[in-house]
Amino acid sequence: MNQCEEQAEIVRQEQLTPEIFRLTLKAPEIASTAKPGQFVMVRTTSCYDPLLRRPLSIHQTVGNQQVQLLYKVVGKGTRILAALTPGQKLNLTGPLGHGFDLAGHQALCLVGGGMGIAPLYFLAKEILRTANPTKCIVLLGARTATELGPLPQDFMDIGATETHIATDDGSRGHHGFVAELLPQHLGPSPWTVFTCGPHPMMKAVVGQCRQHGWQCQVSLETMMACGISACLGCAIPRADLSGPYLHVCKDGPVFKAEEVAWL
Amino acid sequence: MSEADLRITIGGLVFKNPVLTASGTFGYGKEFAPYVNLHHLGGVVVKGISLEPRRGNPPPRIVETTGGMLNAIGLENVGLDRFITEKMPYLRGIGTRVIVNILGDSLEEYQALGQRLSEVEGISALEVNISCPNVKKGGVAFGTDPTMAEAVTRAVCAHSTLPVIVKLSPNVTDIAQIARAVEAGGAQAVSLINTLLGMAIDAKSRRPRLANIVGGLSGPAIKPIALRMVWQVAQAVKIPVIGIGGITTTEDALEFLLAGATAIEVGTANFVNPRASQEIVEGLARYVTDNRLDGIDEVIGGLILS
Numbered sequence: 387m388n389q390c391e392e393q394a395e396i397v398r399q400e401q402l403t404p405e406i407f408r409l410t411l412k413a414p415e416i417a418s419t420a421k422p423g424q425f426v427m428v429r430t431t432s433c434y435d436p437l438l439r440r441p442l443s444i445h446q447t448v449g450n451q452q453v454q455l456l457y458k459v460v461g462k463g464t465r466i467l468a469a470l471t472p473g474q475k476l477n478l479t480g481p482l483g484h485g486f487d488l489a490g491h492q493a494l495c496l497v498g499g500g501m502g503i504a505p506l507y508f509l510a511k512e513i514l515r516t517a518n519p520t521k522c523i524v525l526l527g528a529r530t531a532t533e534l535g536p537l538p539q540d541f542m543d544i545g546a547t548e549t550h551i552a553t554d555d556g557s558r559g560h561h562g563f564v565a566e567l568l569p570q571h572l573g574p575s576p577w578t579v580f581t582c583g584p585h586p587m588m589k590a591v592v593g594q595c596r597q598h599g600w601q602c603q604v605s606l607e608t609m610m611a612c613g614i615s616a617c618l619g620c621a622i623p624r625a626d627l628s629g630p631y632l633h634v635c636k637d638g639p640v641f642k643a644e645e646v647a648w649l
Numbered sequence: 650m651s652e653a654d655l656r657i658t659i660g661g662l663v664f665k666n667p668v669l670t671a672s673g674t675f676g677y678g679k680e681f682a683p684y685v686n687l688h689h690l691g692g693v694v695v696k697g698i699s700l701e702p703r704r705g706n707p708p709p710r711i712v713e714t715t716g717g718m719l720n721a722i723g724l725e726n727v728g729l730d731r732f733i734t735e736k737m738p739y740l741r742g743i744g745t746r747v748i749v750n751i752l753g754d755s756l757e758e759y760q761a762l763g764q765r766l767s768e769v770e771g772i773s774a775l776e777v778n779i780s781c782p783n784v785k786k787g788g789v790a791f792g793t794d795p796t797m798a799e800a801v802t803r804a805v806c807a808h809s810t811l812p813v814i815v816k817l818s819p820n821v822t823d824i825a826q827i828a829r830a831v832e833a834g835g836a837q838a839v840s841l842i843n844t845l846l847g848m849a850i851d852a853k854s855r856r857p858r859l860a861n862i863v864g865g866l867s868g869p870a871i872k873p874i875a876l877r878m879v880w881q882v883a884q885a886v887k888i889p890v891i892g893i894g895g896i897t898t899t900e901d902a903l904e905f906l907l908a909g910a911t912a913i914e915v916g917t918a919n920f921v922n923p924r925a926s927q928e929i930v931e932g933l934a935r936y937v938t939d940n941r942l943d944g945i946d947e948v949i950g951g952l953i954l955s
Binding site: 389390391429434435436438439479608609610611612615616617618619620622629630631 | 673674675676680681683684696702704705707708709710711712713715716717718720722725868869897917919920921922923924
């Protein structure tokens with residue numbers, strides 16, 4: 387456990403699309419130990435409205451000094467984040483949870499939907515740097531083409547083998563769901579699929595993996611108050627629906643797909 | 650300059666300062682060790698323990714509200730046996746008082762918890778949860794009825810050698826009446842308030858935001874209610890009162906002490922600022938020093954009415 391509280395200075399705030407922002411922070415303590423799939427809890431205000439910290443996946447670390455977060459403005463907390471400018475400070479706790487299992491995978495496929503793309507970039511960067519996979523296919527889903535901004539190109543720039551896109555409105559790539567791209571781009575086993583995104587998307591991806599015998603790791607998101615397994619708010623049921631609940635902040639946020647229930 | 654004297658006494662126990670952490674917001678202590686010097690705190694009240702492990706409520710379990718949050722965790726906990734074998738060894742070494750919050754479905758369960766925990770080394774006191782509103786057959790009946798509240802207090806006190814603090818529910822018409830009842834039952838202190846029963850609805854889907862439909866409201870939003878109840882109870886009983894409810898800053902803590910609380914518990918603030926409890930200890934020390942007080946006990950009940 388290397389988690390800590392850090393007053394992170396904002397280095398850069400980039401608006402990628404009308405709603406999506408990329409925030410780069412100087413947070414050496416967190417950056418030097420963070421692993422792909424881990425998250426930070428962001429205190430958006432020193433006042434108490436909104437009250438709770440916001441869990442955000444680490445989009446990447448830069449040179450053991452910086453942490454980058456990718457977020458979409460959806461409410462009060464993220465609106466406050468979007469108004470921050472370089473030089474201002476943001477209080478983070480992290481790195482939290484346990485991330486993706488990077489070991490021993492040859493052919494990889496990363497499937498991201500919406501802001502679920504955030505942790506997959508950190509994963510792709512680390513795994514391409516350290517594990518020398520035979521293939522790294524990236525499949526990205528969004529409602530519409532403009533929602534993706536520069537993200538598809540970002541994956542190509544770090545050496546992804548292929549990047550394919552699906553949009554709900556057909557404005558770019560496949561017209562339909564991103565999970566539908568899996569069978570046409572992946573051959574028979576052994577593939578390892580890593581996925582993060584809206585629940586219905588991940589459920590469809592997990593279904594494809596089960597059908598084709600691919601290993602699958604999922605990064606889940608829930609409401610949580612603390613991120614450090616004190617509030618127990620982030621409970622999710624196990625695959626067999628019995629026994630104690632799993633907690634996303636501590637047991638996850640990354641799970642093997644077969645560990646959790648897909649209701 | 651000598652160090653500020655923050656010591657207070659509850660149930661014959663001297664606490665190094667009046668800042669405790671509220672049950673259910675501080676895990677079993679260890680979760681906060683990366684953020685807080687636990688030995689700086691007056692004490693740690695651990696997550697509520699039942700005889701058997703509890704699974705808790707289905708998700709979603711929490712929802713944020715204006716200045717607060719609703720929770721319906723459903724008293725998920727590891728159960729008494731695992732608490733003693735897995736959690737107590739760490740807690741014995743944290744260098745501050747450990748208070749174990751207990752909860753049960755029957756008088757017999759409360760008795761058994763009181764008895765078993767009295768035999769465990771390293772526990773300073775029990776805090777009896779008679780008020781958690783989340784579990785349908787849970788403590789709600791004990792906490793809302795003076796006779797039952799007195800009975801459960803008596804049951805724990807009779808079977809335990811530890812000081813007994815009874816944690817009161819605010820979801821009653823007259824909290825002072827319940828406080829008097831548990832005092833009569835032998836409680837050495839009362840702590841209040843537990844969460845206020847609340848609700849949130851997603852207007853778009855027309856569904857409740859919590860799977861349990863209703864949940865307990867906590868956080869800064871409830872502080873004025875908690876403060877009023879602490880003040881009322883402090884008038885009504887002779888035993889020490891521990892103030893809980895939306896305390897996030899030193900000034901909040903001082904308000905509760907002025908209203909008559911001997912100690913306070915920091916709850917939801919721990920989620921927002923994991924260092925909140927320690928910062929309040931430091932803030933109280935500054936207050937005592939800056940105001941040239943002999944000790945923090947000069948603040949307790951110091952509300953001026955004129």
